[in-house]
Amino acid sequence: MTLSFAVVPALLALTLPLAAHANAQPAPKMARLIISPASRTITAGDTVRLRAEARDAQGNVLNGVTFRYRLGPSARFEGRLDSLGLLTASSTAVLPVTVTATMPGAAPMFEVIEITAVPGPAARIDLAPAASKLVVGQRVRATARAYSATDDLRSDRVTWRSEQPAVATVNATGLITARRPGRTAIVATTGAVSQRLPITVATATVSALTLTPTHVEARTGDVLRFTVLAKDAAGAPISGLTPTWSFSPGQGQIDADGAFVGYEPGDYTITASFGARSVESTITLAPRDVRRPLSLVGRLPRSRFTTEEVWLHPDGKHAYLGSGGGGDVLYALDISNPANPRVTDSIISNTRRVNDVMTFPDGKFLVFTREGASDRKNGIVIASLEDPAHPKPVAEFTEGVTGGVHSAFVYKQEKYGTFIFLTNDGTGALHILDVNDPYHPKEVARWKTEGRPEAGRSLHDIDLRDGLLYASYWNDGLIVLDVGNGIKGGSPSNPVKVSQFKYDLNAMYKQVEVDGGPGFIRGTHTAWRHKNYVFIADEVFPAAGPKGTKDASAGRAYGRLQVVDVSDITKPKAVAFYEPEFGGVHNVWVAGDSLYMGAYNAGFRVFDISGELRGDLRAQGREIGHLNTADMDGLVKNAAMTWGVVVNPKDGLAYVNDDHNGLWIVRIEPKPIKKVIP
Numbered sequence: 015m016t017l018s019f020a021v022v023p024a025l026l027a028l029t030l031p032l033a034a035h036a037n038a039q040p041a042p043k044m045a046r047l048i049i050s051p052a053s054r055t056i057t058a059g060d061t062v063r064l065r066a067e068a069r070d071a072q073g074n075v076l077n078g079v080t081f082r083y084r085l086g087p088s089a090r091f092e093g094r095l096d097s098l099g100l101l102t103a104s105s106t107a108v109l110p111v112t113v114t115a116t117m118p119g120a121a122p123m124f125e126v127i128e129i130t131a132v133p134g135p136a137a138r139i140d141l142a143p144a145a146s147k148l149v150v151g152q153r154v155r156a157t158a159r160a161y162s163a164t165d166d167l168r169s170d171r172v173t174w175r176s177e178q179p180a181v182a183t184v185n186a187t188g189l190i191t192a193r194r195p196g197r198t199a200i201v202a203t204t205g206a207v208s209q210r211l212p213i214t215v216a217t218a219t220v221s222a223l224t225l226t227p228t229h230v231e232a233r234t235g236d237v238l239r240f241t242v243l244a245k246d247a248a249g250a251p252i253s254g255l256t257p258t259w260s261f262s263p264g265q266g267q268i269d270a271d272g273a274f275v276g277y278e279p280g281d282y283t284i285t286a287s288f289g290a291r292s293v294e295s296t297i298t299l300a301p302r303d304v305r306r307p308l309s310l311v312g313r314l315p316r317s318r319f320t321t322e323e324v325w326l327h328p329d330g331k332h333a334y335l336g337s338g339g340g341g342d343v344l345y346a347l348d349i350s351n352p353a354n355p356r357v358t359d360s361i362i363s364n365t366r367r368v369n370d371v372m373t374f375p376d377g378k379f380l381v382f383t384r385e386g387a388s389d390r391k392n393g394i395v396i397a398s399l400e401d402p403a404h405p406k407p408v409a410e411f412t413e414g415v416t417g418g419v420h421s422a423f424v425y426k427q428e429k430y431g432t433f434i435f436l437t438n439d440g441t442g443a444l445h446i447l448d449v450n451d452p453y454h455p456k457e458v459a460r461w462k463t464e465g466r467p468e469a470g471r472s473l474h475d476i477d478l479r480d481g482l483l484y485a486s487y488w489n490d491g492l493i494v495l496d497v498g499n500g501i502k503g504g505s506p507s508n509p510v511k512v513s514q515f516k517y518d519l520n521a522m523y524k525q526v527e528v529d530g531g532p533g534f535i536r537g538t539h540t541a542w543r544h545k546n547y548v549f550i551a552d553e554v555f556p557a558a559g560p561k562g563t564k565d566a567s568a569g570r571a572y573g574r575l576q577v578v579d580v581s582d583i584t585k586p587k588a589v590a591f592y593e594p595e596f597g598g599v600h601n602v603w604v605a606g607d608s609l610y611m612g613a614y615n616a617g618f619r620v621f622d623i624s625g626e627l628r629g630d631l632r633a634q635g636r637e638i639g640h641l642n643t644a645d646m647d648g649l650v651k652n653a654a655m656t657w658g659v660v661v662n663p664k665d666g667l668a669y670v671n672d673d674h675n676g677l678w679i680v681r682i683e684p685k686p687i688k689k690v691i692p
Contacts, residue, residue, distance in 0.1 A: 041119035044079070045071040049113055049127055056103045058131045058166060059466055064099035068115045068123065079117045086110035086533035088557040091488055093131065094469035103131035104470015105489040106166050106520055108532035110557070128532055133166035139202050139209035143270055146256040147214045148182070148192035149244075151289030154258060156188040156211055158202040164465050167518040170204040177201060182213045192289070216255065218246040223293035225286050230295075234279060234302045235634030237626035240272040240295060242286040257286040267629045277633040302635040304622040307683040311667060314355045315647035316676035319343065322657065323370045323601075324671040328377040330664030332358075332402040335677060336368030336382065339649070344368045344382050346405055352667055352679045358403040363395055364388055370421045373399065374432060379452045380405060381434055385418040392418040394436065396452050411455045414438070415445055423476040424449070427498045433458070433506045435476050435483065435497075442471030444485060446497070446506050458507040463490050472537065474553070479543040482583070483509065488537035491516035492550050494583060501583065515550075515578055515586040523554055526572050530556025539573075544604040546581040547589075547627060551599040551611075565653070571598025571614035577627045590627040592636075594619070601658025603668075608638060608682070610668055612658035617642040618670045620682060641670070641680055648675020 049066045056062050068079045085095035092107035103109060109131060114124040140159045148154060160168040174184045178198035184190045190200055195217040199210040222245040230238050240259075244252040259268045261284050266276035268284065274297070276282055282297040319341030326333045331350040337343045346359040366386035373380045378399055384392040393412035397405035417440020426432040431450040438445055443462035447455045463471055472488035481499030484492060494512040496504030504510035519536045520527075526534050539553035554572035563569070577590035592599070597616020602609055607624035618641045621631060644654040655673040662669060670678040 042070055042076050042117075044068040044076060044115060044117065044120055044123045047113060047115055047123055047125045049125065054128060055130050055132055056101070057134050058103050058106045058162075059134065059164065061100060061102045061467075062129070064095075064101055064111065064113070066099070066113050066115065068117070076117065079115050082114045082116075084112045084114070086112070086557060088535045088555070089533035091472050091535070091537055092470055092533075093129075094467075101129060102467050102469045103129065104467045106131050106133055108520075108527065110531070110533040133168045134162040134164065136160040136168055136170055136205045136207045137163040139172070139204065139207055141202055141209050141211045143211075143256060145212045145214075146190070147216060147254040148190070148256060149216050149218075149220050149252075149288050149291075150192050150194060152192045152258070152287075153289070154190045154256060156184070156190055156200060156202070158188065158204075158209070160204045160207065165514070165516045167521070168204075172202045172204050175201050175203075176213075177210075181215055214254075216252055218250075218252045220244050220252065220255075220288050220291045221247040222249075223286070223288070223291055225284070225293040225295045228295050229297070231298045231300070232276075233300050234276055235622075235625075235631070235636050236275065236299075237628045238274045238297065240268075240274060240284055240286070242272070242293060244288065255288060257288060260285045260287070265633060269628070273626075273628055275628040275634065277630060277635075302622065304636060304638050306638050306685050308618075308620075308639040308641045309681050309683055310641070310678060311681050312349075312352045312355050312677075312679035313647075314347065314357075314677040315645075317647065317649045320649060320673050321671050321676050322368055322673070324658070324660055324669050324677060325371045325373060325380070326660050326662055326669060327373055327399065327402045328375070329402060330662050333660075333669060333677075334371045334373075334380060334382075334405070335671065336371050338367040338369065338673070340366050341368065342366060344371060344405070346403055347677075348403055349662075349669070349679070352665070355677060355679065359405065361395070361397060361405055361407060363407075365392070370419075372422060372424050374424050374449075374452070375426045377402070379408075379449075381422050381424060381449075383419040383422050383436075385420060385439065390416055392416050392439075394419055394422055394434065394455075396449070396455065398452075409453050409455055411447060411457075413457065414460075415440070417441070420473075421475045423478055425478040425497075427481060427506075430498055430506050435478065437473045437476065441468060442473050442487075444473055444476070444483075444495075444509065446509065448506070459509060461495065461509045463487060463493065466490070474537065475540040477541045477543055482512065482543070484541040484543055484548055486538045486541050486550065488539075489519065490514070491538050492541055492548060492578065492586065494580070494586070513584050513586055515548075515588070517576075517588070519552070522552075522574065523572060526554055526556050529560075530558045533557045536572075539599075540601055542602050542604055543580070544609075544623070546579060547623075548578045548580050548586065549575060549602055549604065549609060550578060551575050551602055553600065554598055569615070570596065571600075571616075573598035573600075573614075575599045575602070575611070575631075577631070590629055590631055592621065592631040594632070600656070603659050603661055605661040605663070605666075610659040610661060612656035612670065612672075614656060615654050616640075616656070617644070617654045618656050618659060618668070618678070618680060620668070639682060641678070643670055643672040643675070643678050645675060648672070650674035 181196035181198040268274040319337040320339035322336035333347040335345040365384035371382040396409040436445040446459040475486040483495040492515040496502040502510040559569040575592040598614040
């Protein structure tokens with residue numbers, strides 16, 4: 015049969031697409047990603063360019079692939095990463111990076127890698143004790159810690175040697191043994207850095223020892239100081255000896271200066287040793303017995319937005335409450351009847367978050383912060399309190415701080431007048447504003463830390479006492495500035511650094527990384543100066559909650575409150591701490607001998623901080639009371655997230671703000687009177 019010319023084109027039209035389809039190549043598929051450099055370690059302060067390529071199942075490199083790089087959101091304080099893969103590590107941390115690959119016609123792929131930022135080379139070694147005077151046969155353990163030029167703690171193995179082994183020897187772990195009278199030095203070395211520990215071995219032989227006091231009756235948490243007097247055979251004192259201290263049984267600590275604190279009631283024996291000679295003393299500790307009941311006086315639930323900072327007017331009858339979570343409201347409250355707090359007015363501002371609020375010392379004005387404005391015009395707002403129940407905005411300041419202001423502190427000095435000290439979310443700098451004319455605030459100074467990339471600099475909070483500013487500088491720890499005290503010649507327009515207390519956040523919160531993965535939030539969050547101590551609270555959250563959970567009650571905060579001794583303001587040192595068994599630490603307030611704390615999902619807590627502080631405050635039984643600030647009336651049901659607290663000096667009530675559900679007004683009740691049955 016012969017086909018007509020009309021039929022042939024039709025058949026060709028049907029067969030050609032089938033042939034083309036049969037010869038088409040399948041779309042390439044990405045089988046794996048190769049990410050370089052191969053080394054996943056970087057020195058803190060350095061940068062590295064990440065590069066990636068996609069390969070198919072046969073190992074061929076695929077073209078036309080687009081790569082995107084993203085740093086874990088919780089690691090934003092420790093580094094920066096642009097979309098093209100340039101990573102800047104600002105501080106020591108483990109930085110999780112997600113690399114995503116896309117190409118037309120193929121399913122996307124992603125891979126998570128971890129970049130570890132480590133300290134720079136060792137620049138110094140700190141030795142303890144600073145020096146020792148021993149007797150023949152005595153043993154003392156020396157410790158050494160190596161630090162980088164930016165004061166990051168390193169994990170170097172230190173080697174030890176004695177300059178005069180005949181006088182004193184030292185083993186590989188730093189244990190020193192006095193051999194014969196004389197002088198020597200123990201040298202600790204790591205890399206190119208060494209440090210000497212002078213050692214004197216006394217010529218005299220200890221014949222008699224006296225330890226004072228001989229017996230003490232006290233409470234758990236009391237710091238008891240022991241001293242030892244050594245005499246030679248002629249009865250003459252041997253001065254300057256370094257004893258080895260120990261105690262048993264029970265829980266507590268004794269420091270190299272002979273300061274002992276016990277955590278549990280009972281009997282303890284304190285021992286001071288000098289080689290084969292030792293002397294003992296005894297202690298009987300009773301319970302601290304500071305526990306008191308708490309009661310709820312008043313309640314103001316908030317369910318539209320999260321609840322941020324609370325502040326009281328100096329008259330004790332009005333308060334101000336910030337909002338967050340998209341909130342744009344600062345509430346004015348009447349608290350003249352604490353049992354019935356009520357909203358009297360509000361200020362609406364383009365901010366999405368009023369994180370901080372504080373009145374001027376005379377109560378005539380207030381300042382609140384703006385963080386997250388839709389037009390990115392953040393900063394501060396100053397409001398008149400001519401009528402404290404109805405604040406009226408009179409000025410704002412945005413220049414240089416449009417990236418957001420997290421905290422603001424109003425401070426007045428007779429010599430200089432009134433200034434506002436601001437944090438800057440964008441640069442991590444401190445900004446100082448002259449507000450002697452509150453209607454026309456003007457900047458007079460800025461200050462920021464040096465030695466690390468700006469990407470990782472973060473100033474979180476500010477406290478001022480006696481012309482000294484205590485800056486909570488996140489990865490840089492606590493920094494003390496002279497802004498009018500005079501110790502360093504500083505003033506509001508010329509802040510001068512006095513000292514710094516930096517510590518190893520990675521080591522302190524290693525368990526948080528285990529629980530929720532790398533890239534978690536941790537840093538020096540807030541500080542409060544009281545007597546010879548600064549209480550600093552760390553804000554710590556895991557990078558992720560427990561797998562499979564979804565509700566607020568399943569997550570938790572972490573964190574530690576550290577007590578820093580600043581009796582020598584140039585050499586701050588940690589002496590005590592509090593860490594909740596569950597929950598975290600956030601803002602604190604000190605009134606009298608009590609420290610009040612918002613402990614996030616651990617609720618509201620109050621502690622006894624009377625006397626000298628050493629060791630573990632929780633173990634000593636110093637907690638006065640606890641209230642779980644959770645109910646069904648707030649934004650998040652039945653889950654506490656206690657932000658902080660302000661204590662009203664007029665009536666002693668604690669005004670506790672909870673991020674999830676509003677304001678709680680709490681009374682610390684008197685200690686119950688124990689009835690004695692005749």
